[in-house]
Amino acid sequence: MALHRQRHAAEGASSSRHPNSQPRMLIQCNPLEGYERLWNDYFAQPSIYPPNVFRRRFRMIRDIFLRIHFAVGTHDDYFVQKRDASGRLGLPSFQKMIVAIRMLAYGVTTDLLDEYVRIGESTTRLSMKKFVKAIVSIFGGKYLRSPTSNDIARLLEVGQRCGFPRMLDSIDCMYWK
Template identity: 45%
Template sequence: MAAEKSLFQRELEDSLSDDDDCLIMSAAAIVETYSNKKGRHGGSVPGHKVIYRDREGGHQRMFQDYLADDPTYGPNLFRQRYRMSQDLFVRITNDVESYDDYFVQKMSAANVLGLSCFQKVTAAFRMLTYGVPADATDEYVRIEEITVIESLRRFIAAVVDLFEEEYLRYHNEADTTRLLVFGEQNGFLGML
């Protein structure tokens, strides 16, 4: 160890046991901890294993499966798996992408194309619709757990901000009447 005592050690030795000294020692410990990391920037974590997920290929496969002109899985399977029509999904995805820059596909500093809005929104929907854990989306959507959690958090915030007034409100008399007529026309009222 260095012969010169650190600020934290000097404060510790000179301190009285009152709250002010405790606060000073805590602040000194934080300053000492972070001052030892000068020059350290964000980015790569030493020892962190990078997994090549083929994000672009994942997006292309998902797009071909559901959104292409001649998709592998047609509109009925889209509705079954996403619990909504393809048109509604695309509208929500476009609105969320326009609202929050996080959902816009970008190039990284390493010149690697990032995740698409489709991938981030699909991961969020899988968690919401099926209760899938965040790490279970990696194999198909090609997105890691921490990104899924951030996508879900930002997706929910965007949906609430965008659609709260129109869709996330208490029903009114016009809504009730419209639903009753719809139910009567489609034979749902006889089921009650």
């Protein structure tokens, strides 16, 4: 019976439980290569890309990224690199966090990230879910809340200084009551 299932899957036939699905394909994409590329591009000293490119690509400065990285890794051990059952090192936390941030910053799908970061689709989706949950849990009380009267006054003052009187939001921001 087991031999029949293996041959059945190898021939590309669909299973009765998932009639439209294809058998999973394992692609050896060398995630270590993706990690080394990310490290050399943005975090090594000296890095290939300067701080202004980091800010443009990640939508934040590197110091804030590193603070978020530390907070998320402390909050959820999914973002801590561990060994799997066979003793191989799992994915580094930088890779898992970067795919989530890039998906949020650029609104891209998992496929676009795989070629550069070298993480599979299911891991990218899981990283995104866990990252968002961690961010909401860690920073939600302070940053993901409705503005107070003091916040509104401060934002209006900043807008006034920048030449935008009475502006509280912009086109790409949520509307606040």
